Amino acid sequence: MKSFNKAFLILILLSSCKKNNDYILNSFTVAKDTLIIRTEKQKGENLFPLGAVPIEFKKQSDTFPYPIKYPNQIQNAQRFLLETDFQEKEHFYVDIIKGIKNRQEVFSVDENNNKDLSDDKIRPIEIMKWDSTEPLIKCRYLISNGNEIVTDSSWIKIGLVNKRLFVGRSEHLLAKFNIDNNNYEIGIIEYRNARSFTYGLDSEISLISQNGKRIDSINKRDLRKLGEFINLNGASYKFDSISNNGEYISLVKEKHTESKIGTQVGMIAPAFKIVTTKGDTINSSNLFNKTTIIANSCGCGGDVESTNAFYEIQNNYKDINVLHIDSNIKTNLDGLHIDMQNTFNQDFYKKYRMQYCSRMCYVIGDDKRILDKFLITDWKNNLPELIKE
Structure with missing residues (x-):
C-alpha cells in the first residue's frame, strides 16, 4: 500500500x-x-495502447454483494462485477450483464451506477475494436481519491477476443x-x-x-x-x-x-543471481563483461510470437549473453533459460519481469547500464544498431 x-x-x-x-x-x-x-x-x-481481460460471468442464482434490476428484454442473463478500486478495503463495482435478445447475444453496462440496467443501452456482442473510440462505453462508479470516496467516470471497451468476451478500461x-x-x-x-x-x-x-x-x-x-x-x-x-x-x-x-540502479534506460542494471533450468547458478558479475540481453517471453500463455523472437535473437547474436525468462520451460533446451516460478529466481523476477505475462526485452551494455528496452517482438527494429555499436 x-x-x-x-x-x-x-x-x-x-x-x-x-x-x-x-x-x-x-x-x-x-x-x-x-x-x-x-x-x-x-x-x-x-x-x-492498453489491454483487456476476459470477463467471468456468473448466473443470476449465484451470490452477489447486492441485487440489481435486469432488463426484461434480455433472456438468460448472466452477471459480472467489474471492481473499480483495487486499493480500497470497501469494494465498488460496475455491473455488466450478457444474455440473449431476439436470438442474438447482447450485453449491457450499468452506465449510471444506479444498480438498474433496465435504463441502460443494450448492445450487440461484436469483435473487439482495439483502435477505435467509437464503441467505448462511458460509465460512472465510486472510487477513493486517497482521502475520501468520490463519484468518478471513465470509458470501457468490451468485445470478443478469440470468441470470448473481454473488457478493459480505455x-x-x-x-x-x-x-x-x-x-x-x-x-x-x-x-x-x-x-x-x-x-x-x-x-x-x-x-x-x-x-x-x-x-x-x-x-x-x-x-x-x-x-x-x-x-x-x-x-x-x-x-x-x-x-x-x-x-x-x-x-x-x-x-x-547517474548513480541510480534500476531498469530505466541509462540506469545501472540491477545485479542478480539466478539458477537456470539446467541447475546452473549464474551471477550477473560474470555476465556484464559484454552485452547482455534479458529476454522475457510468454510462451507459457500460448504466445508463440514472443517465444520465437527469443530464439531468433539467440540464433542471430552469438557473441553476447542472452537470458530467456518464462515459465514451464523445457530443461533440455540450449541456452540460458530462467524459470520465473523457481523460488530461487524471485528476486530476479521482481527486478526484470514483475508480471506473469511480460514481453519486455532489456539490453545491458558492458558498462553495466541499461542501453535500451523494448517489446521482444520488436527486436529487429532495435537490436541491429545497438549490437553494431
Whole structure:
C-alpha cells in the first residue's frame, strides 16, 4: 500500500495549499523541488495502447454483494462485477450483464451506477475494436481519491477476443504544467491494470510535448514507472506518486541520478543471481563483461510470437549473453533459460519481469547500464544498431 499512502499524503498537502494560485494553475518555478500536478482524464488510449481481460460471468442464482434490476428484454442473463478500486478495503463495482435478445447475444453496462440496467443501452456482442473510440462505453462508479470516496467516470471497451468476451478500461491522463517559461505536457497510463480504475499499481508516464513540440509516437523506452526519472529542461524529476484515482501526480527533483540502479534506460542494471533450468547458478558479475540481453517471453500463455523472437535473437547474436525468462520451460533446451516460478529466481523476477505475462526485452551494455528496452517482438527494429555499436 506504499503508493496509496503517498497519494494520501499528496491530498493532505493539497488541502493545506488550496489557496495557492500557482498550484491551481499547475505553474511552478525552477526553484521548487516537489511539483504536485493536477491531471485531466482523456477518452481512449491515444499514444498508450492498453489491454483487456476476459470477463467471468456468473448466473443470476449465484451470490452477489447486492441485487440489481435486469432488463426484461434480455433472456438468460448472466452477471459480472467489474471492481473499480483495487486499493480500497470497501469494494465498488460496475455491473455488466450478457444474455440473449431476439436470438442474438447482447450485453449491457450499468452506465449510471444506479444498480438498474433496465435504463441502460443494450448492445450487440461484436469483435473487439482495439483502435477505435467509437464503441467505448462511458460509465460512472465510486472510487477513493486517497482521502475520501468520490463519484468518478471513465470509458470501457468490451468485445470478443478469440470468441470470448473481454473488457478493459480505455482512458489516459494528461498533465499540462509549466516551470518558469517552459511548458510541458505529460501523459499517464496504468499499464497493466485493465480491470479496475485504480492508479499506482503500475502507473507509467511519458513526456508528450515541450514548448509546443509534440512527440509523434511513444515506445517502452520513453515510459517511466513510479520511482523512475523524467528529464525536464535538463533537470531530473522522479515520478514519485500518483493519487488512487489518478487525479494528481507528484514529481520530485533529484540530483546524481547517474548513480541510480534500476531498469530505466541509462540506469545501472540491477545485479542478480539466478539458477537456470539446467541447475546452473549464474551471477550477473560474470555476465556484464559484454552485452547482455534479458529476454522475457510468454510462451507459457500460448504466445508463440514472443517465444520465437527469443530464439531468433539467440540464433542471430552469438557473441553476447542472452537470458530467456518464462515459465514451464523445457530443461533440455540450449541456452540460458530462467524459470520465473523457481523460488530461487524471485528476486530476479521482481527486478526484470514483475508480471506473469511480460514481453519486455532489456539490453545491458558492458558498462553495466541499461542501453535500451523494448517489446521482444520488436527486436529487429532495435537490436541491429545497438549490437553494431
